[in-house]
Amino acid sequence: MTPQRYTRTLEWSGTLTGRPASDLIAWMDGWDPHECSLAIATLNAVLQGASQYRDLIGESTPLGGGNLAVFRAMAAEFGSGRISVIGRYPGLDDVLAPFDFVCIERMPGNGDLPDQAAEYLLPDSEWSFITASALANKTLPRLLELGRASRTVLMGPSLPWTSTWRDWGVDYLAGVEVLDAELLWRVVSEGGGVRIFEDAVGYRLLVLHRRSEPACA
Incomplete structure (x- = not known):
């Protein structure tokens, strides 16, 4: 991040x-x-050097590369309720176009809502996708509190792989694994940004809790 x-x-x-x-x-x-x-x-x-990391990675499902792999993989589970996404992901509008979704962004662009919108929208959302970079900017505890009634996915390259997130009410972890370390180093050192998702890293999805119905329904 x-x-x-x-x-x-x-x-x-x-x-x-x-x-x-x-x-x-x-x-x-x-x-x-x-x-x-x-x-x-x-x-x-x-x-990454701890045994718990290896255990969690072993329990998770590989989703492959691509910046939007998590949303594509989980689309079949979405219902008619609101999907709130914290953090802008390039191409997100195309993947979530069939659904009722909002993107909440600290530095909003066209079609995004400002971060204070989370106070009003997350409590009534069916799904909350929260970027793990919120851990760095200190907004994560409040976002998890606001989204506690929704199915919550904590995601992104910044995600710390730890089972502690169960205690925070997180339902899914969607973090990354390094697929090509040499390529990753080269892309990052050359300022590639989200291009790391093309071949250098891939998303993995881990279910921490599985709810039959979201509490906000």
């Missing part, structure tokens, strides 16, 4: 190599968006 607030210079550049991972993960307690993003990236790197 790249913070939307840019800076010409990161004061800690060139000083991170060799430091304990715990030092960087502790930055999650702060408010600087760049430090929080780096902290989550470090946490994810540490979690």
Whole structure:
């Protein structure tokens, strides 16, 4: 996740190599968006080496590549209720066109709603798809609270693979696995953004809870 607030210079550049991972993960307690993003990236790197990560990945279903793989894979489960998506995904309108959906975005574009719309729309949604980058910008606890009556999917490359999300009321995890590490490094270093989804990483879906009916129905 790249913070939307840019800076010409990161004061800690060139000083991170060799430091304990715990030092960087502790930055999650702060408010600087760049430090929080780096902290989550470090946490994810540490979690990937844990046995729980391997267990969760083993229980999950591969969805393949593509920025919209999660929505395509889950479309058959959507009903007539509202689908609220936190975070803009390129091409989302084409995939969700047959459904009643809204996209809520911190920096809204054409057709998006501002992030304060979540206060009004998530409590009455059947599905809530929440980008895991909300963990870095500190909005995730409130979004999960607002969407507790809906089927909640926490998703994106920033997602920490941990069963702890069950305690937060998350129903599905939709994170990524690295398919081609060399290609991923090259795309990221060349500023490829969502192009990582073409061949470098692929989504996986894990069911934490399966509800017969959403509580808001």
